[in-house]
Amino acid sequence: MSPTSTPEATSRQAGGSGGDLAVIDLFAGAGGLSAGLHRSSSRFRVAHAVESDVAAAATYAKNFGDVVHAGPIEDWLKQVEKVEADVIVGGPPCQGFSSIGSRDPNDARNSLWRYFVETVRRARPRVFVMENVPAFIRSREYAEFVASFVEGELRAYELVTEVVDSADHGAPQHRRRAIVMGFHRDEGKPVHLEMADHPKATVRDAFQGVRPFVGDLGLGPRKTRVGKAWLPGAFRSDELHFTRTWSATEEERFRAVPYGGSRIDLPRDLAMRCWNDNPRSASDVMGRLVWERPSVTIRTEFFRPEKGRFTHPTQHRAITHWEAARLQGFDDDYLWVGGRADIARQIGNAVPVHLGEAIGRHLAATLA
Numbered sequence: 001m002s003p004t005s006t007p008e009a010t011s012r013q014a015g016g017s018g019g020d021l022a023v024i025d026l027f028a029g030a031g032g033l034s035a036g037l038h039r040s041s042s043r044f045r046v047a048h049a050v051e052s053d054v055a056a057a058a059t060y061a062k063n064f065g066d067v068v069h070a071g072p073i074e075d076w077l078k079q080v081e082k083v084e085a086d087v088i089v090g091g092p093p094c095q096g097f098s099s100i101g102s103r104d105p106n107d108a109r110n111s112l113w114r115y116f117v118e119t120v121r122r123a124r125p126r127v128f129v130m131e132n133v134p135a136f137i138r139s140r141e142y143a144e145f146v147a148s149f150v151e152g153e154l155r156a157y158e159l160v161t162e163v164v165d166s167a168d169h170g171a172p173q174h175r176r177r178a179i180v181m182g183f184h185r186d187e188g189k190p191v192h193l194e195m196a197d198h199p200k201a202t203v204r205d206a207f208q209g210v211r212p213f214v215g216d217l218g219l220g221p222r223k224t225r226v227g228k229a230w231l232p233g234a235f236r237s238d239e240l241h242f243t244r245t246w247s248a249t250e251e252e253r254f255r256a257v258p259y260g261g262s263r264i265d266l267p268r269d270l271a272m273r274c275w276n277d278n279p280r281s282a283s284d285v286m287g288r289l290v291w292e293r294p295s296v297t298i299r300t301e302f303f304r305p306e307k308g309r310f311t312h313p314t315q316h317r318a319i320t321h322w323e324a325a326r327l328q329g330f331d332d333d334y335l336w337v338g339g340r341a342d343i344a345r346q347i348g349n350a351v352p353v354h355l356g357e358a359i360g361r362h363l364a365a366t367l368a
Helices: 011-015 032-040 054-064 073-079 113-123 134-138 142-145 152-156 248-256 273-275 321-327 340-349 353-366
Strands: 021-026 043-051 068-070 089-092 127-132 156-164 177-183 223-226 231-234 335-337
Touching: 021 113, 032 043, 032 054, 032 089, 032 353, 043 073, 054 068, 054 223, 054 231, 054 335, 054 340, 068 073, 073 113, 089 113, 113 127, 113 142, 113 152, 127 134, 127 340, 127 353, 134 142, 134 156, 134 177, 134 353, 152 156, 177 353, 231 340, 321 340, 335 340
Parallel strands: 021 043, 021 089, 043 068, 089 127
Antiparallel strands: 127 177, 156 177, 223 231, 231 335
């Protein structure tokens, strides 16, 4: 395969082209929500997507076609003449609310939900779904969001808000998210998502069929053109089975952490000074996942075991990008554009596909 060629596009592009429910995906990222909707029902058809991160937008386009605006949502709203959709979904940036972020109440990103509301006002969908971190619903921004729907044409929507764990909806990963669904009153009274009626998926389920790791250290030379620039990719999920070179000390730490253990199991001479100085803090770092349970929340730096419980259950390494994509529910033929850190950020920021699938089934059943 030549450096500028890419894998074949997946069926997600053609498969979503004929559905009767037109979707707008805002703050779309790599497309976790859209992938879940697509998997849940052939009724969903992505009409527009908006994502400001260039690499993530390129990933979205590789999987869903030329429907994505790669830029700020406010620019898209200025450029588009007519906005129509049956369904609007999206997750405005959560860094200002997240428990692992800055939690800055003045973070400008905290107010990007206003563009979500403006899109709802202009498109008047039958239903919308906005997801965020649970802390969002305790913020003043959430109170203002709800207040937006008590006057004018937006009064036609009835809201239902809940906090869900993706592991309760089929994902092999614990990830708590706030879900706000707004149903036009013509569609009937909204109801909460139903939990999956089968045992929780586990790390073992997610890694089923993952080929043995052979020590690959990086991406191949493939490139794709994005505007005037060239970015690495596109790569299939199952091409992302690589790690980095570990130091002798890091390898000793891996060997010293037992199954299900973490840095608290390390002898003092192998622990970082900050761990010894704060024995009760960050007890999950250097932690091994366990086969029998869902994983912890996959974050953007899952490839750094010192950032959390991201060590392989039995092998002496952090999980690979492919394994992280599996835990997030992405298919092996999903295409990714960007460097190692770009793709890790896209994977870690994504809505778990299984949660998107559960939302899709719920909406498809409601929108008869």
